[in-house]
Amino acid sequence: MAEIISDAVPAVKRYGPSSSAAAEKPWVKWTFISLAGLVLLWLIVLPLITVMSEALKKGWDVYLAALSDPDALSALRLTLLVAAIAVPLNSIFGVIAAWTLTKFRFRGKNLLITLLDLPFAVSPVIGGLIFVLIFGRQGWLGPWLESHDIKIIFAVPGIVLATLFVTFPFVAKELIPLMEEQGTKEEEAAVTLGARGWQIFWRVTLPNIKWGLLYGIILCNARAMGEFGAVSVVSGHIRGETNTLPLHVEILYNEYQFSASFAVASLLLLLAVITLLLKHWFTRKNAH
Amino acid sequence: MTVVSVRKQGRNQRRVLPGFGIGMGLTVLYMSLIVLVPLSALLLNQTGLTWEKFWSVATDPRVLASYRVSLTTASLAALADTILGLLLAWVLVRYDFPGKKIWDALIDLPFALPTAVAGVALTAIYSYNGWIGSLLEPLGIKAAFSPLGITLALMFIGIPFVVRTVQPVLEDAERDTEEAAATLGAGRWRTFCTIILPGLLPPLLTGFALAFARGIGEYGSVVFISGNMPMKTEIAPLLIMTKLEQFDYAGATAVALILLLISFALLLGINLLQHWSRKTAR
Numbered sequence: 085m086a087e088i089i090s091d092a093v094p095a096v097k098r099y100g101p102s103s104s105a106a107a108e109k110p111w112v113k114w115t116f117i118s119l120a121g122l123v124l125l126w127l128i129v130l131p132l133i134t135v136m137s138e139a140l141k142k143g144w145d146v147y148l149a150a151l152s153d154p155d156a157l158s159a160l161r162l163t164l165l166v167a168a169i170a171v172p173l174n175s176i177f178g179v180i181a182a183w184t185l186t187k188f189r190f191r192g193k194n195l196l197i198t199l200l201d202l203p204f205a206v207s208p209v210i211g212g213l214i215f216v217l218i219f220g221r222q223g224w225l226g227p228w229l230e231s232h233d234i235k236i237i238f239a240v241p242g243i244v245l246a247t248l249f250v251t252f253p254f255v256a257k258e259l260i261p262l263m264e265e266q267g268t269k270e271e272e273a274a275v276t277l278g279a280r281g282w283q284i285f286w287r288v289t290l291p292n293i294k295w296g297l298l299y300g301i302i303l304c305n306a307r308a309m310g311e312f313g314a315v316s317v318v319s320g321h322i323r324g325e326t327n328t329l330p331l332h333v334e335i336l337y338n339e340y341q342f343s344a345s346f347a348v349a350s351l352l353l354l355l356a357v358i359t360l361l362l363k364h365w366f367t368r369k370n371a372h
Numbered sequence: 373m374t375v376v377s378v379r380k381q382g383r384n385q386r387r388v389l390p391g392f393g394i395g396m397g398l399t400v401l402y403m404s405l406i407v408l409v410p411l412s413a414l415l416l417n418q419t420g421l422t423w424e425k426f427w428s429v430a431t432d433p434r435v436l437a438s439y440r441v442s443l444t445t446a447s448l449a450a451l452a453d454t455i456l457g458l459l460l461a462w463v464l465v466r467y468d469f470p471g472k473k474i475w476d477a478l479i480d481l482p483f484a485l486p487t488a489v490a491g492v493a494l495t496a497i498y499s500y501n502g503w504i505g506s507l508l509e510p511l512g513i514k515a516a517f518s519p520l521g522i523t524l525a526l527m528f529i530g531i532p533f534v535v536r537t538v539q540p541v542l543e544d545a546e547r548d549t550e551e552a553a554a555t556l557g558a559g560r561w562r563t564f565c566t567i568i569l570p571g572l573l574p575p576l577l578t579g580f581a582l583a584f585a586r587g588i589g590e591y592g593s594v595v596f597i598s599g600n601m602p603m604k605t606e607i608a609p610l611l612i613m614t615k616l617e618q619f620d621y622a623g624a625t626a627v628a629l630i631l632l633l634i635s636f637a638l639l640l641g642i643n644l645l646q647h648w649s650r651k652t653a654r
Contacts, residue, residue, distance in 0.1 A: 107560075116463050120462075120463040121475070124478060127456070128528070132481065135492075138496055181395075181403070183395050184391075184392065184395035187392075188392050188395075199403060201639065202411065205585060207588070207612075207635065208589065208592070208609075209589070209591050209609040209610075209612050210414070213612060213628055214414055215410060217414065245406075252403075252407055268389060280390070311486070312488040312491075313591035316592075331488075334596075337492050346493075349488070352488075352489045356484035360480055360481060363477070
């Protein structure tokens with residue numbers, strides 16, 4: 085690093101354009117870029133390649149067999165079902181919360197924003213535990229549920245609840261900074277022109293936030309489909325019934341069916357890659 | 373302003389836009405149903421958890437060891453992420469090179485990839501016959517099934533937090549001061565230390581705290597690589613899981629309460645940090 089110091093001095097002596105003095109020498113720049121590339125390769129690309137290579141280690145037949153296994157298919161169906169319930173609910177709520185928190189001023193607003201963040205701060209395992217404490221056999225409502233023959237824990241409703249909890253903040257978190265920045269001028273103008281509530285939302289607010297909203301929804305969806313800790317606590321791991329895709333990865337892995345486990349994992353990797361591509365597209369649209 | 377909007381709303385704030393009442397009502401109702409009431413189940417315990425029981429669980433050597441493992445691995449991982457994240461953010465903001473957009477997109481992969489997938493992939497990489505694990509094995513370094521493995525998994529999970537916190541601040545930073553420092557004869561390294569780094573301190577600390585907070589609660593990516601040996605590589609969230617599987621609800625609640633306390637303290641710290649960094653940015 086001592087070399088950088090001595091290198092910069094001539095630039096000042098030259099009285100040249102200051103921008104060159106406030107930049108690194110090319111070799112420093114390319115060293116940093118190569119180091120960053122190595123970090124990226126090691127931390128992020130390597131796990132990506134590993135999933136694919138392990139999944140295809142025993143050939144396409146094993147790969148396709150693992151994906152068409154009835155248990156894998158039922159896990160896929162359950163994962164899609166849970167996301168189909170949790171994502172719309174949390175998206176609608178996210179828009180309402182963001183509207184309330186950004187278009188009005190009131191006391192206790194910061195507290196509400198902090199509370200909104202809670203599921204991000206809490207360990208996913210705790211996110212599952214709390215529902216076991218309420219609906220589990222020894223929980224608050226346990227005896228009542230049992231006498232009415234309603235199953236929540238170790239059943240689909242519990243998985244949906246745990247997923248709702250962990251994915252709760254995504255959409256609102258994405259919208260709040262965006263809507264804060266946009267302010268209320270356009271909506272106020274609409275009011276003075278005689279627009280009603282829904283009209284303002286559909287015609288003024290929604291077009292302004294749509295790309296941010298879509299981005300929040302796909303992030304929420306990725307987490308809803310990929311959640312492991314919280315769902316693991318409430319699911320009970322019943323094959324073909326309460327197994328989601330991430331749980332199916334775990335079961336196969338623990339049974340030393342590594343290729344099958346990575347084959348199912350590759351499906352989830354695909355979900356992540358699609359999410360990233362859509363994110364890239366939405367943020368570019370948002371910039372325009 | 374219309375007459376309707378000038379209703380008396382407490383502290384004579386004029387609410388021009390409609391939907392405050394119903395929006396507020398729905399927000400609070402939904403948040404209570406999904407988050408607040410369930411979380412309060414931990415506090416208003418009815419699992420038969422007494423103070424004595426709580427204390428004996430909280431000070432149990434195995435429980436204490438799990439907190440030690442969680443805290444040390446999460447802080448080491450967050451520290452490593454802070455350094456590597458700064459490098460990545462710097463390169464992505466300050467330099468132009470081919471493929472930059474793909475690099476930038478890849479940073480978000482840990483956000484989008486289900487943690488269980490990360491867990492099995494990292495275990496495959498670092499176990500004794502894996503791509504990196506087999507290189508470390510002759511050196512006598514055990515990566516998988518050791519605290520090092522947990523740290524590596526948490527580094528993967530935490531890296532985007534640092535990059536995405538530092539990046540916008542670096543983008544907004546005024547280059548004028550740096551150029552002034554350079555014309556006044558300061559070398560690049562000195563400019564970095566005295567001009568750039570102080571401005572980056574708030575986002576770096578925030579990024580560290582975010583990665584740390586995520587690391588403490590993380591479960592999916594860690595269970596596979598940690599080996600789950602009590603006293604050695606058992607993390608706190610896993611211990612909650614183990615106690616639940618033994619139907620020890622009171623014990624699970626006790627471990628969770630302490631974990632929750634640490635998370636709340638971190639959340640508070642992060643909020644203060646973000647407040648501070650917004651102030652210094654102005």
